[in-house]
Amino acid sequence: MIALISRRLAGLIVTLLLVSALIFAVMGLLPGDPASIILGTSASPDTLAALQKEMGLDQPLIVRYFGWLFGVLKGDFGRSYTYGVPVAGLIAERLVVTVPLALMAIVISVVIAIPLGVQAARHQNGPVDWIAGLVSHISIAVPAFWVGLLLIILFSTMLGWMPAGGFPGWSAGLGPAFRALLLPAIALALPQAGVLTRVTRSAVLEVMNEDYVRTALSKGLPQGRALWQHAFPNALIPVVTILGLQFTFLIAGAVLVENVFNLPGLGQLAYKALSQRDVVVMQMVVLFFSALVITMNFIVDLAYLVIDPRLRAGMR
């Protein structure tokens, strides 16, 4: 177990180093100079040179990279070119929006998808299965931002029950903050729920045809118990794998929904930093995403150990 964790940790550090070097190189190759974006089209060459010096852009890329790296090692993540504030705080401000949003979306998606998928498998080719299939296909096919627009039109513009977007901040209280996140979480959750339903259904179906389930049924166990006690736990591995992937996707990929609901999330920050060539912010956001993906994979691996006793046995 300790060996596994330390191996993962080493992998994490090496990956982050590689990713950070890669981002610096890519941002260096991308056309566009942050200083000329800031100063616009009227700037004279001497002004541009003055700003480049001020921002340290007159240094070669490799010098800037190591300067940044040593800063990070000392706990200084740098300042955003565009906002002029420390990057760490900027990302923390966004995480308090994005993480709760992703968690809410995951919960909603699980609450919809697991029962629906299991029931669809139980009544294979029956009306429940048919409806579940239709619903999940539609929710996969419909883009989340469009669902978001429909939700806004219905619940904000027509009914007036929900805010049309924006985030009041947690300081405004739990109620208003959750209300602001509910519609976007639903919009994000529906396509994920569609995928999860399909995965759950096929995973449960597969184990339902296993010998031990047949044995359980033939010794007279009611179908419901055979399903939940014997089949479902064994169907969990693919479901948890997908959930892990979905969580990272929801943190990193919510840009469009964040746009529609005007939420100041991490996706919006990344998009803006890219268009302004705010290398310092890009760097930290992408590093954060990389760390998140690696950590999520690790958590999923740990979850396998919990779910599957055979893997635990193998560890000893």
Place this chain on the structure above:
Amino acid sequence: MLAVSTALTRRAALGLALVGGLMLATQQHAEAAAKATATIGMAIEPTGLDPTIAAPVAIGQVTWQNIFEGLTTVDKNGKVQPQLAESWTISPDGLTYTFKLRQGVKFHDGEAFDSSVAKFAIDRARGADSVNPQKRYFASIDTVETPDASTLVLKLKQPAGSLLYWLGWPSSVIVAPKSAENNKTTPVGTGPFKFVSWAKGTKVDLARNADYWNKAGAAKLETATFRFIGDAQAQAAALKAGDVDAFPEFGAPELMASFAGDNRLATVIGNTELKVVAGMNNAKKPFDDKRVRQALMMAVDRQAVVDGAWSGLGTPIGSHYTPNDRGFKDLTGVYPHDAEKAKKLLAEAGYPNGLTFTIKAPQMAYAQRSAQMLQALFADIGVTLNIETTEFPAKWVADVFKAGNYDMTIVAHAEAMDIDIYARDPYYFNYKNPAFNDILKKVEATSDPKEQEALYGQAQTILAQDVPALFLFVMPKLGVWDKKLKGLWENEPIPSNVLSEVQWAE
């Protein structure tokens, strides 16, 4: 009501619920009218809040005339007015400007404004380390002198007839020695509003400056909030839900009609300074031939471009000048749409079978749609236009603006009164016309507004005839706001959201 309550059918109950809801809604509105706060929507969040160190117009749209003020200012009609300088005299040779400064003005942190502060701000903008985006406007200043605390003397190297106008710009606002360094994150000015907080990605909060020097021009609102909403659908939803009170520059013309049925919201269409022009690389074949550029101009039905690209909202222009600008001439008639003539002229220039080239169009909706309209219109005269989407601002600035690596491009030029860009060298049009440059020099040599306007008229005409760029249209200012909200500017002679006169009507 009694009759209804005696027979409470389902439908009546529903009716009651509706009436109740309406009463509740009107009550809420009555409360809204009494409040002294307003939320103003903006599409683009500023990058920093110091207009003297960065170019994006969004910075001025939050801070100019709200937080920061200049020696002079520009009013809603585009006219220069005194502000922190209450009066001035100009020597007959146009080389010495003596400003009488207003006394008793304090910055929001208590620092006093006097001639040494004004000198600091101007020297900061023109000094060697200056990162002022419009540093060129200070280039004519030779020395800044402060004979006493309320007098500022600018000695110039050569006359600068537009100096008073430039001093009114967002990039020329007066900042104080103690606070200037931190203005990017916590701006401190002399204006009618104080900066309160900036929730990055969401909003900027302002509060009334109780110690404002100009009692007559003091803010009517107690607090004001700028909220940033990039997506046009989200902007519309926020307006309809009442989450924002005004969107002075709404993002999507095609959604303007959706406000027609809303009794609470007014739509006000004015003019901006955003000139949508399709610039050509005048140094490159075939655009070095004036006839080719003129032929392309005649291929364009400007109204069709406005209709197709911006839902018919927007004013066609014939030169690099807007109806807001002083001395404006309507020159759309110089090369009006005439496909037959265009074809003939193109043949005369040596292209009887048409030609093929590429337009580098930024990703913004107006640019993409206008490029598609041009593509269709050019096809009528046998010209094939390829559209290449070019990321704005980063890639566009690098490829088109700096490297000049393009045939044709299309952008909206945001800066007010910037016809002088055609005289700049280097500039991405690569347009070189000494006669044009001379006229602009003459504009600076005089400080007589009448004479300047006449000269600007000549400059506009030269561009209309030479067609260094295809002059298409001025972007409209699509204002959408609560009918009870008064005092927002209808037009925008300078990109801004001046809030000092904004208030709720009874």
